[in-house]
Amino acid sequence: MATYLFWCGNVTVDFVMLQGVRFLVFLTLPLTIVVLVSSSALTVWFDRFAYDLLNQYYASVDYRPKDVVLIDIDQESIDRFSGWPLNRGIHAEVIEGLSSAEASSITYNVAFIGEDVDNKLGDKRLVDAIKQSGRVILPLIAENGRELKPLNAAELPKAVMGHADLSLDEDEYLRRSYLYAGMGFPRWPSLALASLHVYAPVKADDFSGLRTPYLHVGFSKLWSRDYELLLPFGLVSFDQHVLRYPLWALLDGSVPKDKLRNKAVFVGISAPAIENKLKVLPQKSFFSTEIHAFLFSTLNRGYTLSPSLSVWAVTLGILATLCWGLFLAKLPVGWRLVGFCMALLLAGVPVWLLSLGYWLSMMPMLAGVISISCIFAVGRLSGLLLINKKAPD
Template structure:
């Protein structure tokens, strides 16, 4: 009856590949890698930053403007004059990134003047802000007062999206309470010229689909998530002071045919954030945030983050790829496909970002691949260490490992007052066996003796070693002299039974042979060192050979006199 063939090598590799893929999916969906994801994105995004479009001009409400025009808030008459100046300069579009949600009770006529100026221009976009009524309470939309909203060419949400580390990386091109009905402020400004409606195809990751139930009317709903490739530096756009525009100290040519974004840059007056890759001390105003968003839309450079499903799927495929590649000829050493896949993962992420404007985070796949590489290196080191302490032919411990174990067990025996027995043995007439039957027969005999010794070393601390040539050792902690002699006798019996089996059968693959054994038992109170213990066992082995071989001789353990007891089988 034939035995079953061993399982093909591809099966464990395939199961490991499935496990690696599952781990990559778990890492992706758990969000454990958000911090390294952000760090790598910030590094790679700097290389993909577009130049600042010269047609974008930021009008700053800066310290100079406050010094000339007085403390904030100003009369809406002032803003009306600014709108008229920009309209006369033939600006392409004007976006106010200023909260105008309450009427000016101290100057209602100023509100009316601003509303008429906005209406005359026909190119002004006003912001919608979302804020909670109270901490952890319902969100409300802070819209411009009705006069301004009715006069504006368009409205757009001015939400500044910040990640947990306080860095602005993303924007939602559409958002609103209950449904994403407001375009982003910069998008609304661009749509003045393009005449694109709400149903136009927009870039970004979709977060709202028709399959989802309608959101609560009090929930701020976002859609079309994109990452903004910020210009370097983020304030690289043309900046002019509000008061300089108002007092016509700026050439009209600087404003003509350009997009104008009006916002606050004076310290402590408006929200500030930090762009990716910028130092912690750097800041970016809301106007610069909108300028970067407009720059992205003009240059069609929006970066779309992969959805969780695609991110998890691609990470899983890359994590499993080295194990699948290792099944191919020439790639069977797992380190080569692992290194290639790790490099390929980074290259894929860079290429998708630079040329596809898609963000795929390589971190989950790299983390799993690095974990797999670490485990492979650990196993390699263990295997190398084991091979360095093992005999290649028999798989037993070699002389180095035996010497270390003998020294260690001798120390333990002294502390515990327990006996330590050592059996040293040679195959009888081994050279003659090699010369007459060949080295293959000699190797078979060595392996057979190794199997027999291993079968008698059944406890975890028992050690079988091939010391070199045909010399073997059996180290038996906590074993008395009598027990050691009994084990030696069983070894002789096993060898005799081995010799009775027909040579060439599956059970008897070696020619018949015998062995001589020397035994020494280290007892409590003996201060002999490892070399002395071995020499005594070796001396007993020499006496066994002198007495006619195929026998065991036990050393008495006395340091000054040698007495033996012989056993022949």
């Protein structure tokens, strides 16, 4: 009797081991698909599709910024004064007016490239206005492999520099920004982050973003970027509710000073004939100053959207595939229930991370779950066909 029980026990163990081996063999292909899909163009496409869809949904969120004021260099302002480019003495007058109104920071999104040889007094007045203000942020751009600083000066006293780079994806949509960038090494903060350094220095060091791997040999001699962020949701609502005035109204004294006091003021071009808008949504484009101001406001309120490393998406995909396979396998009900609950829990992880400000791709997980479902479906269909074939007529 004991020998018989021992033999039965061995048979049971061997059967469980055989089932486990078969289960692992079934999982080999889905897990391989998870890894391959994570680094494929399919994941890039899916992430862009999902991001654009969510961006349109959250575009209706009521976001009323209280920390930002926009001063638009619109076509009317350009026509009222000296035409484009405006006399730099006018820009100096704007900075002087904003400083006297006690604006906390003045982000002037105009690239003052080179000297104005026809009006050197305008250049001098602009430099003096920047120096006396002590809270002006100016854009730094790159062209032909070199950094172009404002007014062709190696250093502007009391001025803060920030890179104005807004890089588009291959489909010409703007979805991401970089907190740091620069020629050779990303040492310059973005215009939004540089503005936060002036507006609220305590908050400026508390940032996230996906680091750029550089294999421990330094960045290239070309334009380099670091601390990647996805453009947060809500830009449309921000643009609809942000307080803004035309430049001519500021110079005419029509803008109440109390509307500017303790605000982060962004001055930039809003004339389509001078600057092209950047496409963010299928039916909506924005000027660069509007985007920089929005990024500043999101940084100031502590909301960033950081992309995650692909290794975490692969890990999530593998775990979800294993759990879903456990649910589909011919196992006791308890094990299948555990697999289903775990798969459901893992499916909610990207949503939970999104609420915390992290973007985790769901494509590897979807690829794994779909592939293992197809494999089990084909296997069971083949088994049914084999049984029907062997059945007597």
